[in-house]
Amino acid sequence: MLNVLWSGMILSGILWAAVHGRLDQVTQGALASAKEAVSLCITMLGVMSLWTGILEIGRGAGLIERLSRTMRPVLRFLFPHLSPDSEAARQISINFIANILGLGWAATPAGLKAMEELKKEAEGSGHGGFAGDPVTATTDMCTFLILNISSLQLIPVNMIAYRSQYGSPSPAAITGPCLAATAASTIAAIIFCKIMGRKK
Template sequence: MINGIWLGLIVIGVVVAIFTGNVQAVTDAAINFSGTAVEIAIGLIGIMTLWLGIMAIAEKSGLIRGLAKALSPIMKKLFPEVPADHPAMGAMIMNIAANILGLGNAATPFGLKAMEELDTLNEHKGVATDAMVMFLAINTSSVTLLPATVIGLRAAAGSTNATEVIGPVILATTISTVSAIILAKLFGKMKRYKVENYIEKSDVENVQEG
């Protein structure tokens, strides 16, 4: 999907350049920004190494597990249908805790594990449960306390205060996460989006096709 979007943007850009007579400008820009991309990537190596090292220390020191314990009461309210001692709950807590600290690489396996475990509670395989939808919404909009990648990009681009985005990022991701939770809860209560409603429609369609 993403590859298709990028391909479409490139094709549209080339076509517009041809019709407007700016092919040379597009070619020059592509070459110049390719060099800029390499410079930024090289500049990121040191910054990302530093931040990933700090995050690794946080992970090894038990900071993530401590944060996970703090999140446990909230998670029980957000996912009432998931038993507190179920493996899915632990995986979700670890995923969210890792995302909060900017540990994307550590969060990914926890997220995949959480979805696998949530599917074991799913009575209708192939149809996302309310818990799955809620987890995906939180995971996508996750509150971030340390946006290491953004800080690294700003530092590589020559920012004099690369960390000044931390406050706005915390505010923006908090708002996005709260909004995602509210919308997931609201849509989950609508009959149109109930799993039972989807199953009924599927059964009717199967009967009609048969």
Template sequence: MLNYIWPILILISFIYAIFSGNIQNLNSSIFESLESVITLSMTLVGTMCLWCGLMEIVKNTSLMKKLIKILRPILNWLFPESKNNEEAMKNISMNTISNILGLGNASTPAGIKAMESLQKENTNKQRLSNSMLMLIILNTTSIELIPTTVIAIRTSLNAQNPTDIIIPIWISTIIGTLVGIISTKVLIKRSQK
């Protein structure tokens, strides 16, 4: 997709600049853009390292296990067909917790493993099962407790308080997730008729 949008954007900008007399601005903006990426990236590295370091500690403590326990009843409700499939539920919990904690590199492997164990109990191997639908939706809406990358970017742009978007993010991610869950449940109900 971006293979089309990206070049077209640049080409039409060039053409428009010729006709609107903005060619000087256009030319200098090319080099300004590179400069701002450099300054941005320097601070970004710092904040990303901080969070990856902290999350490595979380991975090695019992915090994960405790969170999984709290989450289990909710997951049982979301995955009624698979709640007795221990292997799948273990990976689903791991995947959800990693999403919540913003551990991107831990959530995807767990999610894929969960898909594989759900495929084993799937009656039609060509078609997503109900549990798979729910798992995919949980991962697209992805509740994230600490939006690390966004905080990192806000820090690098010298925001007054880089973390003050956390609460609006929580609100909109929860609304998004609820809409996702409800519409998936409706989709499942309708396709069973």
């Protein structure tokens, strides 16, 4: 559906420019946008490499493991049926820590591993039915997905990089509003998950 929408918008834009004799402006705009896209990708690659490297240093120094242990009370509250010593809990902790630091790129692999571990636990508890049957999403899986989408962030690295790239005089000014918005979305997500969990 998105392919149809994007194709329609592109074709309608080209046709509109052709009717009004502005195809040269469309061509110039496309070339300028392509140049900006490459420049932005290089900027984001540098930011990603920096913060992912910091995360790996923290992992190697044992900081991530310590933060994971610190998060155990939070995990017990959010995932009461999940063992805090399980691999799933560890990957969920890494995912949350990376998201809080604004490292969405580093959070994704941990999130996928966490969902795989939750799926294994669901299969072990019989949620998948017979062998080969699809696993029914458990409460823990739904809770993790919703919290991962709400994504509390202390440092919005992506937005700061975008604002810096486009010449903002104060790129980090977005930090406060972003923290407030993501905190509100995370609180709403927790309340929703708890309400739906009780209904189930």
